[in-house]
Amino acid sequence: MKKIRILVLVLWLxxxxxxxxxxxxININNPFIRxxxxxxxxxxxxxxxxxxxxxxxxxxEIMGHALDFTGxxxxxxxxxxxxxxxxxxxxxxxxxxKAWTSIGAELLITGGVVxxxxxxxxxxxLFDTFxxxxxxxxxxxxxxxxxxxxxxxxxxxxxxxLTGHKGIFGSxxxxxxxVQGNKEIFTCDFDGYGAEQETRHKSITLSPSWSSCGNxxxxxxYVNGSPDLFIKNLKEKQGYTVSFKGLNITPDxxxxxxxxxxxxSFSGDQEIYLLTGKGKIIKRLTENWGIDVSPEFSPxxxxxxxxxxxxxxxxxxxxxxxxxxxxxxxxxxxxNTSPAWSPDGDKIAYAAAxxxxxxxxxxxxxGSSLVQLTGGTKDNEDPSWSPDGSLILFSSTRDGVSRIFxxxxxxxxxxxxxxxxxxxxxxxxxxxxxxx
Amino acid sequence: MSKKVLVxxxxxxxxxxxxxxxxxxxxxxxxxxxxxxxxxxxxIADAQAAAxxxxxxxxxxxxxxxxxxxxxxxxxxxxxxxxxEEKRRFENCNIHxxxxxxxxxxxxxxxxxxxxxxxxxxxxxTVVVEGHCDERGSTEYNLALGxxxxxxxRQYLVDIGISPSRLGTISYGEEKPLDPxxxxxxxxxxxxxQFKIQ
Numbered sequence: 331m332k333k334i335r336i337l338v339l340v341l342w343l344x345x346x347x348x349x350x351x352x353x354x355x356i357n358i359n360n361p362f363i364r365x366x367x368x369x370x371x372x373x374x375x376x377x378x379x380x381x382x383x384x385x386x387x388x389x390x391e392i393m394g395h396a397l398d399f400t401g402x403x404x405x406x407x408x409x410x411x412x413x414x415x416x417x418x419x420x421x422x423x424x425x426x427x428k429a430w431t432s433i434g435a436e437l438l439i440t441g442g443v444v445x446x447x448x449x450x451x452x453x454x455x456l457f458d459t460f461x462x463x464x465x466x467x468x469x470x471x472x473x474x475x476x477x478x479x480x481x482x483x484x485x486x487x488x489x490x491x492l493t494g495h496k497g498i499f500g501s502x503x504x505x506x507x508x509v510q511g512n513k514e515i516f517t518c519d520f521d522g523y524g525a526e527q528e529t530r531h532k533s534i535t536l537s538p539s540w541s542s543c544g545n546x547x548x549x550x551x552y553v554n555g556s557p558d559l560f561i562k563n564l565k566e567k568q569g570y571t572v573s574f575k576g577l578n579i580t581p582d583x584x585x586x587x588x589x590x591x592x593x594x595s596f597s598g599d600q601e602i603y604l605l606t607g608k609g610k611i612i613k614r615l616t617e618n619w620g621i622d623v624s625p626e627f628s629p630x631x632x633x634x635x636x637x638x639x640x641x642x643x644x645x646x647x648x649x650x651x652x653x654x655x656x657x658x659x660x661x662x663x664x665x666n667t668s669p670a671w672s673p674d675g676d677k678i679a680y681a682a683a684x685x686x687x688x689x690x691x692x693x694x695x696x697g698s699s700l701v702q703l704t705g706g707t708k709d710n711e712d713p714s715w716s717p718d719g720s721l722i723l724f725s726s727t728r729d730g731v732s733r734i735f736x737x738x739x740x741x742x743x744x745x746x747x748x749x750x751x752x753x754x755x756x757x758x759x760x761x762x763x764x765x766x
Numbered sequence: 767m768s769k770k771v772l773v774x775x776x777x778x779x780x781x782x783x784x785x786x787x788x789x790x791x792x793x794x795x796x797x798x799x800x801x802x803x804x805x806x807x808x809x810i811a812d813a814q815a816a817a818x819x820x821x822x823x824x825x826x827x828x829x830x831x832x833x834x835x836x837x838x839x840x841x842x843x844x845x846x847x848x849x850x851e852e853k854r855r856f857e858n859c860n861i862h863x864x865x866x867x868x869x870x871x872x873x874x875x876x877x878x879x880x881x882x883x884x885x886x887x888x889x890x891x892t893v894v895v896e897g898h899c900d901e902r903g904s905t906e907y908n909l910a911l912g913x914x915x916x917x918x919x920r921q922y923l924v925d926i927g928i929s930p931s932r933l934g935t936i937s938y939g940e941e942k943p944l945d946p947x948x949x950x951x952x953x954x955x956x957x958x959x960q961f962k963i964q
Contacts, residue, residue, distance in 0.1 A: 536909075623907055668904050755905065
């Protein structure tokens with residue numbers, strides 16, 4: 331708040347609009363984020379169409395849930411509100427800013443709903459109440475079944491203004507869940523909504539990986555008796571299979587390319603290979619007797635983290651793709667696996683087994699500043715960063731059976747992503763926003 | 767075989783002979799005078815006793831043969847049971863590993879030697895060695911570790927003379943625990959290589 335007040339003062343002294351546009355409200359890399367209080371009062375019904383009030387109520391609910399999910403916004407309780415833009419008006423000249431600053435709402439979203447037949451139009455505005463300024467305003471028109479998408483688009487705009495990044499609202503999550511004892515692959519929205527079963531192999535199916543465009547999924551399944559690699563186009567339902575002798579496991583897509591790395595063991599040793607998107611071997615990447623597994627490319631594709639037992643215990647190493655040299659990243663503990671790069675490429679999250687539990691740790695890509703994010707909650711594994719780097723997904727056995735959890739990148743606000751039958755493991759966040 | 771035929775032939779002759787004797791004696795009873803009858807009856811009784819004893823002996827001999835056949839059959843059955851038991855033991859006796867290790871322990875080697883013996887006695891059989899892990903650690907790393915366990919067991923069997931063409935491997939990582947409990951004793955059981963006859 332202080333920052334904003336100072337800025338308001340600066341703007342008052344030097345009224346330069348351009349300055350304010352460059353300003354980012356929230357630094358999502360700050361481990362001590364103070365949540366910004368935001369008010370979403372009732373939306374205005376514009377033509378009083380019979381479904382407008384209901385659509386407005388649903389849109390507010392979706393918006394509140396999505397913004398709360400970020401971990402850096404506190405959506406305020408409407409009971410505290412002193413003003414109703416639904417009655418006074420939703421544009422800047424009509425909003426009573428004092429009514430919002432007096433209850434501590436630093437941000438305000440007003441909305442108007444127009445409905446005609448199956449179409450709905452949303453007029454949405456984000457205000458800085460202390461600056462009495464509109465930060466962004468958009469009009470969305472679409473089928474009323476697409477209300478959730480429209481609201482999430484606007485949440486992306488809000489995120490863009492506040493953090494400089496579109497955020498997570500168009501992203502999807504892939505994970506593994508047991509169905510009648512078999513592991514199958516599922517996808518859901520960023521907030522756990524709308525889980526869909528993607529595979530029906532009725533077999534062991536593991537390690538799903540999104541391509542960076544979000545259209546392709548690579549994974550391992552035992553459906554044909556042995557651990558084969560499947561490369562599947564989610565939309566066109568076509569794909570390729572890699573079934574060398576031995577293991578065909580742990581795929582990871584090269585960012586921005588139709589190629590991937592995976593662990594194959596046809597040579598009698600588990601090594602990481604580079605493959606085309608159609609599953610043809612381009613080249614062998616690791617040359618080391620002992621387990622080399624779980625490749626994970628840096629967002630720029632110039633480096634690859636992986637797990638190797640070359641030093642006696644499983645540890646995370648980093649391969650420089652240009653020079654071909656490997657550097658050990660993890661030195662603390664006897665069992666460090668499942669590396670995941672942050673989207674800015676600066677940090678790596680991984681799972682560390684120590685003292686009878688497994689915890690998520692984050693370390694800079696150069697090995698400095700090691701932080702532990704979970705603790706005292708049984709096994710926490712398989713970290714994956716959100717596309718904006720603000721959140722980390724992981725699986726946890728804290729409630730007994732394994733479930734997918736999410737937390738801020740600093741380890742705060744740890745909560746269960748979704749509740750469904752069976753055990754859920756191995757979550758991965760898509761790097762592209764599917765509909766942004 | 768020829769012995770059996772001879773015995774059977776003797777039996778046929780003997781039994782038909784007895785029938786003749788008895789039917790003849792009956793005829794005699796009707797036709798012979800009274801004094802001579804006592805003597806004759808004694809003779810008849812003797813003959814009958816002799817015939818009965820012969821018949822008994824023959825029956826016993828027959829029984830002995832049948833018993834012999836039964837014994838052979840049950841021995842065959844026992845052998846089959848023993849073989850099935852050996853096969854069962856081959857499939858059910860697992861070798862175990864230390865945490866995060868694919869090294870064969872002395873116990874594992876001893877078990878593998880027995881498995882090699884069995885495979886030598888059953889030359890037509892091919893076997894898949896399954897590598898398994900306990901639930902601790904990453905799913906992905908455990909797939910690799912499970913494979914190393916299977917490969918270590920396979921290599922040992924090859925080293926002591928089993929043809930590599932008879933031995934396949936597959937890793938299930940931590941996906942198929944024998945004991946689903948989250949306890950050290952369950953983990954001990956689950957870190958294993960298992961042997962499946964194809």
